[in-house]
Amino acid sequence: MRQPGAYSNLLSGGKMGPHSLPLARIKKIMKKSGEDVKMISGEAPIVFSKACELFIEELTKRAWAMTLQRKTRTMHKEDVAAAVMETDIFDFLVGLVSHTPNPSATLES
Amino acid sequence: MVDSIGPNHSNKQRGLRSSPYTNYAAAAVSGEEEGALKEQERLLPIANVGRIMKQILPPNAKISKEAKETMQECVSEFISFVTGEASDKCHREKRKTVNGDDICWALGSLGFDDYGDSLKRYLVRYRETEGERVANQNKAAAAAEAETRAGGVSPLHFGFDLMEKRRIN
Secondary structure (H helix, E strand, O other): OOOHHHHHHHHHHOOOOOOOOOOOHHHHHHHHOOOOOOOEEEEHHHHHHHHHEEEEEHHHHHHHEEEHHHOEEEEEEEHHHHHHHOOHHHHHHHHHOOOOOHHHHHHOO | OOOOOOHOOOHHHHOOOOOOOHHHHHHOOOHHHHHHHHHOOOOOOOOHHHHHHHHOOOOOEOOOEEEEEEHHHHHHHHHHHHHHHHHHHHHOOOEEEEEEEHHHHHHHOOOOOHHHHHHHHHHHHHHHHHHHHHHHHHHHHHHHHHHHHOOOOOHHHHHHHHHHHEEEE
8 A cells, every 4th residue: 555655755754754653544443433434635644643642642641640649660551541530631531441341351462 | 277366365465455355264263363353453553552652651661561452442532533523524514525624623622722733733744745745746747758758658647646645535
Protein backbone atom coordinates (compact mmCIF):
# COMPACT_ATOMS: atom_id res chain seq x y z
CA MET A 1 0.00 0.00 0.00
CA ARG A 2 1.78 3.09 -1.25
CA GLN A 3 -0.10 5.71 0.66
CA PRO A 4 1.77 5.61 3.98
CA GLY A 5 5.11 5.51 2.14
CA ALA A 6 4.24 8.65 0.20
CA TYR A 7 3.49 10.56 3.37
CA SER A 8 6.57 9.40 5.29
CA ASN A 9 8.81 10.55 2.48
CA LEU A 10 7.07 13.88 2.49
CA LEU A 11 7.29 14.35 6.20
CA SER A 12 10.74 13.00 6.98
CA GLY A 13 12.02 15.68 4.62
CA GLY A 14 12.44 18.05 7.55
CA LYS A 15 9.81 19.73 9.65
CA MET A 16 7.70 16.75 10.60
CA GLY A 17 8.89 13.34 11.70
CA PRO A 18 7.48 10.07 10.37
CA HIS A 19 4.24 8.93 11.97
CA SER A 20 4.47 6.72 15.01
CA LEU A 21 1.09 5.15 14.34
CA PRO A 22 0.03 3.18 11.24
CA LEU A 23 -2.22 5.30 9.04
CA ALA A 24 -3.98 2.34 7.45
CA ARG A 25 -5.02 0.95 10.82
CA ILE A 26 -6.25 4.37 11.94
CA LYS A 27 -8.35 4.59 8.79
CA LYS A 28 -9.81 1.15 9.50
CA ILE A 29 -10.80 2.12 13.01
CA MET A 30 -12.34 5.36 11.73
CA LYS A 31 -14.44 3.42 9.23
CA LYS A 32 -15.69 1.05 11.91
CA SER A 33 -16.95 3.94 14.02
CA GLY A 34 -20.18 4.27 12.06
CA GLU A 35 -22.26 3.46 9.01
CA ASP A 36 -22.09 7.08 7.87
CA VAL A 37 -18.34 7.18 7.69
CA LYS A 38 -17.64 6.35 4.09
CA MET A 39 -15.20 8.83 2.64
CA ILE A 40 -12.13 9.92 4.52
CA SER A 41 -9.68 12.47 3.17
CA GLY A 42 -6.02 11.52 3.01
CA GLU A 43 -5.09 14.01 5.70
CA ALA A 44 -7.59 12.80 8.33
CA PRO A 45 -5.57 9.75 9.49
CA ILE A 46 -2.50 11.96 9.60
CA VAL A 47 -4.22 14.44 11.89
CA PHE A 48 -5.41 11.51 14.00
CA SER A 49 -1.95 10.00 14.31
CA LYS A 50 -0.86 13.22 15.99
CA ALA A 51 -4.06 13.50 18.04
CA CYS A 52 -3.69 9.93 19.29
CA GLU A 53 -0.12 10.66 20.35
CA LEU A 54 -1.33 13.64 22.35
CA PHE A 55 -4.13 11.56 23.83
CA ILE A 56 -1.81 8.72 24.85
CA GLU A 57 0.63 11.21 26.36
CA GLU A 58 -2.04 12.92 28.42
CA LEU A 59 -3.68 9.76 29.69
CA THR A 60 -0.29 8.23 30.45
CA LYS A 61 0.86 11.25 32.45
CA ARG A 62 -2.33 11.23 34.49
CA ALA A 63 -2.13 7.49 35.03
CA TRP A 64 1.46 7.88 36.18
CA ALA A 65 0.30 10.34 38.83
CA MET A 66 -1.92 7.53 40.15
CA THR A 67 1.01 5.11 40.06
CA LEU A 68 3.10 7.47 42.14
CA GLN A 69 0.29 7.71 44.68
CA ARG A 70 0.62 3.96 45.14
CA LYS A 71 4.32 4.58 45.80
CA THR A 72 5.47 2.25 43.08
CA ARG A 73 7.16 2.54 39.67
CA THR A 74 5.06 0.14 37.66
CA MET A 75 1.92 1.43 35.99
CA HIS A 76 -1.02 -0.94 36.12
CA LYS A 77 -4.33 -0.82 34.34
CA GLU A 78 -6.00 0.39 37.54
CA ASP A 79 -3.92 3.55 37.29
CA VAL A 80 -5.22 4.17 33.78
CA ALA A 81 -8.78 3.53 35.02
CA ALA A 82 -8.31 5.91 37.93
CA ALA A 83 -7.01 8.64 35.59
CA VAL A 84 -10.10 8.19 33.40
CA MET A 85 -12.44 8.52 36.39
CA GLU A 86 -10.71 11.70 37.44
CA THR A 87 -10.81 13.55 34.15
CA ASP A 88 -13.98 15.02 32.66
CA ILE A 89 -12.95 14.83 29.03
CA PHE A 90 -12.28 11.10 29.46
CA ASP A 91 -15.88 10.42 30.48
CA PHE A 92 -16.45 8.57 27.22
CA LEU A 93 -14.00 5.93 28.48
CA VAL A 94 -15.67 5.23 31.81
CA GLY A 95 -17.65 2.25 30.54
CA LEU A 96 -14.59 0.85 28.81
CA VAL A 97 -12.26 0.86 31.82
CA SER A 98 -14.88 -0.45 34.20
CA HIS A 99 -15.18 -3.74 32.40
CA THR A 100 -12.53 -4.24 29.75
CA PRO A 101 -12.01 -7.93 29.11
CA ASN A 102 -8.36 -8.78 29.55
CA PRO A 103 -7.11 -10.19 26.23
CA SER A 104 -3.96 -11.71 27.76
CA ALA A 105 -6.10 -13.75 30.13
CA THR A 106 -7.99 -15.45 27.33
CA LEU A 107 -5.20 -16.26 24.96
CA GLU A 108 -1.55 -17.15 24.87
CA SER A 109 0.62 -14.46 23.35
CA MET B 1 2.27 -26.52 -13.17
CA VAL B 2 -0.46 -24.88 -11.19
CA ASP B 3 0.07 -21.89 -8.93
CA SER B 4 -2.04 -21.89 -5.84
CA ILE B 5 -4.20 -18.84 -5.82
CA GLY B 6 -7.38 -17.85 -4.04
CA PRO B 7 -8.46 -19.29 -0.69
CA ASN B 8 -5.56 -21.68 -0.38
CA HIS B 9 -2.98 -18.93 -0.47
CA SER B 10 -0.40 -18.76 2.31
CA ASN B 11 -1.05 -17.11 5.62
CA LYS B 12 1.17 -14.20 4.66
CA GLN B 13 -1.68 -12.85 2.58
CA ARG B 14 -3.74 -12.29 5.66
CA GLY B 15 -1.76 -9.24 6.59
CA LEU B 16 -2.26 -7.64 3.19
CA ARG B 17 -5.90 -8.25 2.46
CA SER B 18 -8.15 -9.11 5.31
CA SER B 19 -10.86 -10.73 3.21
CA PRO B 20 -12.89 -13.47 4.88
CA TYR B 21 -11.55 -15.99 2.39
CA THR B 22 -7.95 -15.89 3.56
CA ASN B 23 -9.05 -16.55 7.14
CA TYR B 24 -11.30 -19.39 6.11
CA ALA B 25 -8.45 -20.98 4.21
CA ALA B 26 -6.00 -22.06 6.90
CA ALA B 27 -7.49 -25.08 8.58
CA ALA B 28 -5.23 -24.50 11.56
CA VAL B 29 -6.96 -21.23 12.54
CA SER B 30 -9.16 -21.90 15.54
CA GLY B 31 -12.12 -19.74 16.46
CA GLU B 32 -10.09 -18.19 19.24
CA GLU B 33 -7.23 -17.22 16.98
CA GLU B 34 -9.61 -15.75 14.47
CA GLY B 35 -11.19 -13.62 17.18
CA ALA B 36 -7.74 -12.43 18.15
CA LEU B 37 -6.95 -11.38 14.59
CA LYS B 38 -10.13 -9.33 14.36
CA GLU B 39 -9.25 -7.85 17.74
CA GLN B 40 -5.90 -6.73 16.42
CA GLU B 41 -7.53 -4.97 13.49
CA ARG B 42 -9.53 -2.67 15.72
CA LEU B 43 -6.58 -1.73 17.92
CA LEU B 44 -3.40 0.19 17.22
CA PRO B 45 -0.26 -1.95 17.58
CA ILE B 46 0.81 -2.41 21.19
CA ALA B 47 4.46 -1.74 20.32
CA ASN B 48 3.66 1.72 18.96
CA VAL B 49 1.33 2.57 21.81
CA GLY B 50 3.84 1.30 24.38
CA ARG B 51 6.61 3.38 22.84
CA ILE B 52 4.63 6.61 23.04
CA MET B 53 3.77 5.86 26.66
CA LYS B 54 7.38 5.10 27.54
CA GLN B 55 8.68 8.28 25.92
CA ILE B 56 6.57 10.53 28.12
CA LEU B 57 7.51 8.79 31.39
CA PRO B 58 10.70 8.94 33.45
CA PRO B 59 13.42 6.48 32.38
CA ASN B 60 12.95 4.08 35.29
CA ALA B 61 9.18 3.83 34.86
CA LYS B 62 7.69 0.42 34.13
CA ILE B 63 4.44 -0.22 32.34
CA SER B 64 2.51 -3.46 32.76
CA LYS B 65 1.26 -5.26 29.68
CA GLU B 66 -2.30 -4.84 30.95
CA ALA B 67 -1.86 -1.09 31.18
CA LYS B 68 -0.66 -0.98 27.56
CA GLU B 69 -3.60 -3.12 26.48
CA THR B 70 -5.99 -0.83 28.30
CA MET B 71 -4.39 2.13 26.57
CA GLN B 72 -4.85 0.41 23.18
CA GLU B 73 -8.56 0.06 23.89
CA CYS B 74 -8.83 3.66 25.02
CA VAL B 75 -7.15 5.01 21.88
CA SER B 76 -9.48 3.08 19.58
CA GLU B 77 -12.42 4.38 21.53
CA PHE B 78 -11.00 7.89 21.23
CA ILE B 79 -10.73 7.55 17.44
CA SER B 80 -14.32 6.26 17.18
CA PHE B 81 -15.64 8.94 19.47
CA VAL B 82 -14.00 11.84 17.62
CA THR B 83 -14.72 10.39 14.17
CA GLY B 84 -18.39 10.03 15.07
CA GLU B 85 -18.59 13.68 16.03
CA ALA B 86 -16.75 14.79 12.87
CA SER B 87 -18.92 12.55 10.74
CA ASP B 88 -22.11 14.01 12.23
CA LYS B 89 -20.90 17.48 11.32
CA CYS B 90 -20.25 16.42 7.72
CA HIS B 91 -23.67 14.88 7.57
CA ARG B 92 -25.33 18.08 8.83
CA GLU B 93 -23.41 20.10 6.26
CA LYS B 94 -24.21 17.60 3.52
CA ARG B 95 -20.58 16.78 2.85
CA LYS B 96 -19.41 13.28 2.08
CA THR B 97 -15.77 13.38 3.09
CA VAL B 98 -14.42 13.72 6.60
CA ASN B 99 -11.32 15.89 6.38
CA GLY B 100 -8.60 17.14 8.72
CA ASP B 101 -10.50 20.31 9.63
CA ASP B 102 -13.48 18.25 10.72
CA ILE B 103 -11.24 16.24 13.04
CA CYS B 104 -9.78 19.43 14.52
CA TRP B 105 -13.25 20.85 15.00
CA ALA B 106 -14.52 17.65 16.63
CA LEU B 107 -11.60 17.62 19.05
CA GLY B 108 -12.45 21.15 20.14
CA SER B 109 -16.13 20.32 20.39
CA LEU B 110 -15.46 17.33 22.67
CA GLY B 111 -13.25 19.22 25.08
CA PHE B 112 -9.83 18.48 23.58
CA ASP B 113 -9.18 22.15 22.84
CA ASP B 114 -5.39 21.96 23.22
CA TYR B 115 -5.18 19.13 20.73
CA GLY B 116 -7.41 20.98 18.27
CA ASP B 117 -5.26 24.10 18.35
CA SER B 118 -1.86 22.49 17.94
CA LEU B 119 -3.26 20.15 15.29
CA LYS B 120 -4.61 23.04 13.25
CA ARG B 121 -1.05 24.35 13.02
CA TYR B 122 0.19 20.84 12.16
CA LEU B 123 -2.42 20.63 9.42
CA VAL B 124 -1.42 24.00 7.95
CA ARG B 125 2.22 22.90 7.77
CA TYR B 126 1.20 19.56 6.27
CA ARG B 127 -0.87 21.24 3.57
CA GLU B 128 1.96 23.64 2.73
CA THR B 129 4.42 20.79 2.35
CA GLU B 130 1.86 18.76 0.42
CA GLY B 131 1.37 21.71 -1.92
CA GLU B 132 5.12 21.83 -2.56
CA ARG B 133 5.26 18.10 -3.12
CA VAL B 134 2.37 18.19 -5.60
CA ALA B 135 3.92 21.16 -7.40
CA ASN B 136 7.20 19.26 -7.70
CA GLN B 137 5.37 16.20 -8.96
CA ASN B 138 3.61 18.34 -11.55
CA LYS B 139 6.94 19.70 -12.73
CA ALA B 140 8.37 16.20 -12.94
CA ALA B 141 5.27 14.97 -14.73
CA ALA B 142 5.46 17.78 -17.27
CA ALA B 143 9.12 17.02 -17.95
CA ALA B 144 8.43 13.31 -18.25
CA GLU B 145 5.51 13.99 -20.55
CA ALA B 146 7.70 15.92 -22.94
CA GLU B 147 10.18 13.07 -22.94
CA THR B 148 7.75 10.23 -23.42
CA ARG B 149 5.45 11.81 -25.95
CA ALA B 150 7.26 9.98 -28.71
CA GLY B 151 7.23 6.73 -26.72
CA GLY B 152 3.43 6.66 -26.51
CA VAL B 153 3.10 6.56 -22.71
CA SER B 154 -0.10 8.30 -21.73
CA PRO B 155 0.60 11.64 -19.99
CA LEU B 156 -2.64 11.17 -18.07
CA HIS B 157 -0.93 8.41 -16.08
CA PHE B 158 0.58 10.95 -13.68
CA GLY B 159 -2.67 12.82 -13.31
CA PHE B 160 -4.51 9.74 -12.12
CA ASP B 161 -1.71 8.86 -9.76
CA LEU B 162 -2.04 12.21 -8.02
CA MET B 163 -5.78 11.81 -7.66
CA GLU B 164 -5.29 8.40 -6.12
CA LYS B 165 -2.85 9.71 -3.58
CA ARG B 166 -5.05 12.56 -2.47
CA ARG B 167 -8.14 10.58 -1.68
CA ILE B 168 -8.64 7.46 0.37
CA ASN B 169 -11.98 5.84 -0.43
